[in-house]
Amino acid sequence: MQAPIVPTPAYIPYSDVLSLIRDILSTSITDHDSPVHKQVVRVRGWIRSVRAQQQVHFIALNDGSCFENLQLVLSHENNNASIDFLALKTGVAIEVEGKLHKSPGAKQHIELHVQVIHYLSPHDSEYPLQKKRHSFEMTRMIPHLRVRTNTFATITRIRSALYRSLNHYLHSQGYHWINVPAITTNDCEGAGDLFSVGFDINSSKRHFFGKPAYLSVSGQLNAESYACGMSRVYSFAPIFRADNSNTRKHLSEFWMLEPEGAWLSYHDCISLAENLIKYAVSTLLEHNHTDLELFDTYVHKGIIAELGYFVQTPFKRMEYTEVLKMLKGNENNKNKTHTMPPLEWGMDLATEHEKALMTHTNNVPVAIMNYPKEIKPFYMYHNDDERTVRGIDIIFPRVGELVGGSEREYRLKELRMALTEKKLREEELSWYVDLRRYGTVPHSGFGLGFERLIQFVTGMANIRDCIAFPRAPQEALC
Amino acid sequence: MQAPIVPTPAYIPYSDVLSLIRDILSTSITDHDSPVHKQVVRVRGWIRSVRAQQQVHFIALNDGSCFENLQLVLSHENNNASIDFLALKTGVAIEVEGKLHKSPGAKQHIELHVQVIHYLSPHDSEYPLQKKRHSFEMTRMIPHLRVRTNTFATITRIRSALYRSLNHYLHSQGYHWINVPAITTNDCEGAGDLFSVGFDINSSKRHFFGKPAYLSVSGQLNAESYACGMSRVYSFAPIFRADNSNTRKHLSEFWMLEPEGAWLSYHDCISLAENLIKYAVSTLLEHNHTDLELFDTYVHKGIIAELGYFVQTPFKRMEYTEVLKMLKGNENNKNKTHTMPPLEWGMDLATEHEKALMTHTNNVPVAIMNYPKEIKPFYMYHNDDERTVRGIDIIFPRVGELVGGSEREYRLKELRMALTEKKLREEELSWYVDLRRYGTVPHSGFGLGFERLIQFVTGMANIRDCIAFPRAPQEALC
Numbered sequence: 001m002q003a004p005i006v007p008t009p010a011y012i013p014y015s016d017v018l019s020l021i022r023d024i025l026s027t028s029i030t031d032h033d034s035p036v037h038k039q040v041v042r043v044r045g046w047i048r049s050v051r052a053q054q055q056v057h058f059i060a061l062n063d064g065s066c067f068e069n070l071q072l073v074l075s076h077e078n079n080n081a082s083i084d085f086l087a088l089k090t091g092v093a094i095e096v097e098g099k100l101h102k103s104p105g106a107k108q109h110i111e112l113h114v115q116v117i118h119y120l121s122p123h124d125s126e127y128p129l130q131k132k133r134h135s136f137e138m139t140r141m142i143p144h145l146r147v148r149t150n151t152f153a154t155i156t157r158i159r160s161a162l163y164r165s166l167n168h169y170l171h172s173q174g175y176h177w178i179n180v181p182a183i184t185t186n187d188c189e190g191a192g193d194l195f196s197v198g199f200d201i202n203s204s205k206r207h208f209f210g211k212p213a214y215l216s217v218s219g220q221l222n223a224e225s226y227a228c229g230m231s232r233v234y235s236f237a238p239i240f241r242a243d244n245s246n247t248r249k250h251l252s253e254f255w256m257l258e259p260e261g262a263w264l265s266y267h268d269c270i271s272l273a274e275n276l277i278k279y280a281v282s283t284l285l286e287h288n289h290t291d292l293e294l295f296d297t298y299v300h301k302g303i304i305a306e307l308g309y310f311v312q313t314p315f316k317r318m319e320y321t322e323v324l325k326m327l328k329g330n331e332n333n334k335n336k337t338h339t340m341p342p343l344e345w346g347m348d349l350a351t352e353h354e355k356a357l358m359t360h361t362n363n364v365p366v367a368i369m370n371y372p373k374e375i376k377p378f379y380m381y382h383n384d385d386e387r388t389v390r391g392i393d394i395i396f397p398r399v400g401e402l403v404g405g406s407e408r409e410y411r412l413k414e415l416r417m418a419l420t421e422k423k424l425r426e427e428e429l430s431w432y433v434d435l436r437r438y439g440t441v442p443h444s445g446f447g448l449g450f451e452r453l454i455q456f457v458t459g460m461a462n463i464r465d466c467i468a469f470p471r472a473p474q475e476a477l478c
Numbered sequence: 479m480q481a482p483i484v485p486t487p488a489y490i491p492y493s494d495v496l497s498l499i500r501d502i503l504s505t506s507i508t509d510h511d512s513p514v515h516k517q518v519v520r521v522r523g524w525i526r527s528v529r530a531q532q533q534v535h536f537i538a539l540n541d542g543s544c545f546e547n548l549q550l551v552l553s554h555e556n557n558n559a560s561i562d563f564l565a566l567k568t569g570v571a572i573e574v575e576g577k578l579h580k581s582p583g584a585k586q587h588i589e590l591h592v593q594v595i596h597y598l599s600p601h602d603s604e605y606p607l608q609k610k611r612h613s614f615e616m617t618r619m620i621p622h623l624r625v626r627t628n629t630f631a632t633i634t635r636i637r638s639a640l641y642r643s644l645n646h647y648l649h650s651q652g653y654h655w656i657n658v659p660a661i662t663t664n665d666c667e668g669a670g671d672l673f674s675v676g677f678d679i680n681s682s683k684r685h686f687f688g689k690p691a692y693l694s695v696s697g698q699l700n701a702e703s704y705a706c707g708m709s710r711v712y713s714f715a716p717i718f719r720a721d722n723s724n725t726r727k728h729l730s731e732f733w734m735l736e737p738e739g740a741w742l743s744y745h746d747c748i749s750l751a752e753n754l755i756k757y758a759v760s761t762l763l764e765h766n767h768t769d770l771e772l773f774d775t776y777v778h779k780g781i782i783a784e785l786g787y788f789v790q791t792p793f794k795r796m797e798y799t800e801v802l803k804m805l806k807g808n809e810n811n812k813n814k815t816h817t818m819p820p821l822e823w824g825m826d827l828a829t830e831h832e833k834a835l836m837t838h839t840n841n842v843p844v845a846i847m848n849y850p851k852e853i854k855p856f857y858m859y860h861n862d863d864e865r866t867v868r869g870i871d872i873i874f875p876r877v878g879e880l881v882g883g884s885e886r887e888y889r890l891k892e893l894r895m896a897l898t899e900k901k902l903r904e905e906e907l908s909w910y911v912d913l914r915r916y917g918t919v920p921h922s923g924f925g926l927g928f929e930r931l932i933q934f935v936t937g938m939a940n941i942r943d944c945i946a947f948p949r950a951p952q953e954a955l956c
Contacts, residue, residue: 046706046917047917064654065709091916093918119919124890124914125915128916144909145703145707145916147706147708148917164649167641174543176542177638177642179637182660182693182731183731185955185956186956195675195676195686197673198720208673209954210954211954215660222956225625228571228626229524230631232543237715253659253660253661255657262522262541263573431955435622439599439601468658468704475688476661476663476687476689476691477909478659478663478664478700478909
């Protein structure tokens with residue numbers, strides 16, 4: 001087994017690492033009357049709200065380190081007369097010094113009695129985020145400020161926590177992180193429309209890279225070449241789609257996790273995806289419970305219970321043909337509640353079909369296997385039936401396809417036939433064909449859309465609210 | 479303190495996770511004569527070399543999980559006559575089954591006595607990587623296959639190990655991973671030339687994003703907006719430079735780690751960079767020693783000792799003005815060995831100056847602080863002397879500038895003046911100015927070029943050999 005990460009060594013901490021609110025709130029209180037610590041503490045953050053009473057100001061301070069605010073108590077008597085109490089407003093940044101006390105209030109167990117304000121930045125003009133709930137449409141127009149709201153600070157912590165646990169799980173299973181290029185000269189993966197790069201209309205040297213180049217729609221082909229040497233690899237990087245689609249599930253730029261494993265079958269690939277996602281979700285339930293409560297209360301009631309059920313329930317595996325049969329049966333059912341678009345063998349599932357499938361399985365994710373070869377790209381393993389390939393899509397409740405993958409066509413002859421069938425030129429992909437010419441091995445992999453995973457765990461309706469700076473057609477602020 | 483990562487839960491492992499060579503080689507041997515394990519093991523990998531004796535074939539098998547090969551012993555008698563011994567060649571993939579024995583050889587302590595070959599992929603044509611050393615120039619032409627050489631498999635493991643420890647350190651210090659957009663509509667950061675995106679010459683709707691868009695040269699401005707709400711954040715993502723420069727230190731696409739911390743001064747920022755890099759290098763020395771030995775033997779003799787010295791020696795901090803004085807002094811020294819380009823106050827250091835600086839400090843990294851404002855971007859904190867800004871570059875031996883950062887100009891009035899001085903329009907950056915209008919706080923951050931760090935720890939001369947698929951002017955294979 002790989003050695004575990006060594007503990008962080010005790011280098012001299014940089015001078016101004018003061019207390020994070022997260023650390024302060026985890027302080028235990030033993031004595032009800034005396035200050036928790038004899039020495040003074042300094043905290044810094046942004047004011048979430050101010051409540052003024054006759055002799056005292058209560059301030060809820062947040063520094064992003066955790067969901068909870070720290071209550072600051074500014075007694076008018078104890079404080080220097082020079083404090084400008086009118087400047088204490090939502091959004092203002094302050095640095096204060098004082099002692100921690102047990103709080104008599106029900107909302108918090110600890111509070112800071114402020115002695116000195118060391119720093120205060122009054123607003124230059126009216127602050128756009130007041131102490132009230134703002135619509136997601138409104139905060140989407142100010143992506144540089146929305147991280148100061150509870151929802152987006154929490155999304156940010158959840159993104160970071162999932163990033164950490166996904167990476168951790170894959171490392172623990174022997175996967176090496178690799179980088180795949182964002183700029184690619186392959187234009188034939190068929191995963192979506194492409195953005196061109198390096199074509200300068202004002203320059204005589206027209207192609208910066210010597211030939212047409214694009215932003216990558218998937219790192220898979222490159223990851224395959226690394227799996228055929230390192231056995232287990234994954235990339236985690238931004239991916240680009242130039243499709244002109246404006247839906248609540250699509251972005252022009254998003255993060256994709258792409259594991260690729262030599263010697264994995266498509267069934268192993270489903271197991272890897274299942275174990276990986278369940279590990280990430282269970283870690284989140286354990287360490288970010290307070291963060292998830294926000295979504296359970298305001299965004300999607302019952303999501304914590306849903307995620308608990310998700311972690312404990314095995315995914316279903318169904319053949320594409322079987323899924324079709326089931327959906328067709330549903331169609332003839334007089335009690336059907338959905339009106340579904342037509343669906344015949346050889347067609348891809350529409351959103352309504354995915355919803356019906358989730359109703360059928362009582363929201364248990366389904367790995368659909370062995371798709372008609374006509375609706376899948378050239379690189380998937382061709383089954384003996386000559387009709388299907390070993391593609392897999394894993395359908396999740398609410399978000400639809402969260403994972404898409406396949407067992408790859410590792411046989412030289414069959415790959416060449418597939419290229420011909422899809423009218424692709426082997427010369428353009430000769431390097432990829434090389435992987436089948438030399439030391440070829442069975443291998444599989446998948447792509448997991450990171451922002452859709454954020455949607456799944458938070459219940460957020462629009463994927464634009466699951467990424468810091470969303471990019472979509474006609475939309476790129478900041 | 480943040481809770482530590484929970485151990486990976488024991489989900490049912492997917493069916494075909496067989497033994498990695500890394501795990502097999504860490505098996506301890508207690509009995510010299512009997513097999514180490516009674517049960518058979520299966521291993522899979524690619525043949526690195528074959529040595530045939532009269533009654534036995536010795537195969538060095540590698541699966542990428544570690545530097546070392548596993549020795550396979552194929553006795554001609556014990557094996558099925560149907561084995562095609564001629565097909566056993568460098569680069570061929572095989573899956574074998576057998577028992578582990580203590581090896582009588584000096585080179586390895588354990589070997590696998592093969593009973594069955596389950597899978598073997600003979601080459602379709604002549605394998606380009608034979609058992610000999612290939613030039614880096616040659617392997618650069620086959621980036622899809624070079625990971626099957628010792629050097630690039632080792633680079634890949636080192637990249638993954640550094641990715642892991644850099645992430646780990648920042649998490650342990652309360653930094654949240656954030657994503658910054660690769661596609662940006664800011665074109666004024668001045669960090670380099672830009673690639674245009676979303677401008678379709680064939681389409682009537684000329685700007686996909688509704689306005690000119692580019693590939694990002696730095697995530698800093700976006701990261702700043704998140705630091706002003708989350709306190710401590712970092713991004714780790716690909717970054718793009720369209721400069722037409724072909725040097726051994728530049729790429730058109732590379733990975734950059736960008737921490738940004740609220741309330742950090744530029745001195746804190748240097749400490750963060752120093753502690754972070756030292757943690758990563760010391761972790762590497764501890765866990766990837768065998769990998770580093772390859773570079774110590776074949777690429778840069780003495781690099782392990784150099785890295786050990788690096789970890790133990792505090793960085794130097796020098797004012798820009800002080801550095802200049804020192805270099806000018808050197809210039810007048812009759813014993814000077816370098817011929818240096820001219821250097822006057824207000825000029826940037828050239829590579830030759832950086833080398834002279836490293837000679838002066840005996841290869842201890844130097845953080846150069848407080849640069850003339852004319853040679854630095856608009857966003858750096860302006861010192862009272864009205865001539866300098868709080869920019870920092872950290873110069874490393876061999877690779878030059880590994881880290882570039884600054885304390886940011888957080889004061890509204892001074893930022894506006896800087897925009898005017900640099901002839902930038904405030905309207906274009908109004909969102910960035912907003913960060914100074916509402917709840918502004920002192921903050922600092924830096925960018926660390928990941929591939930230059932790989933150069934630093936491996937001693938590799940060309941940065942193209944420190945990334946899987948290098949992109950440079952007129953260069954984008956696979």
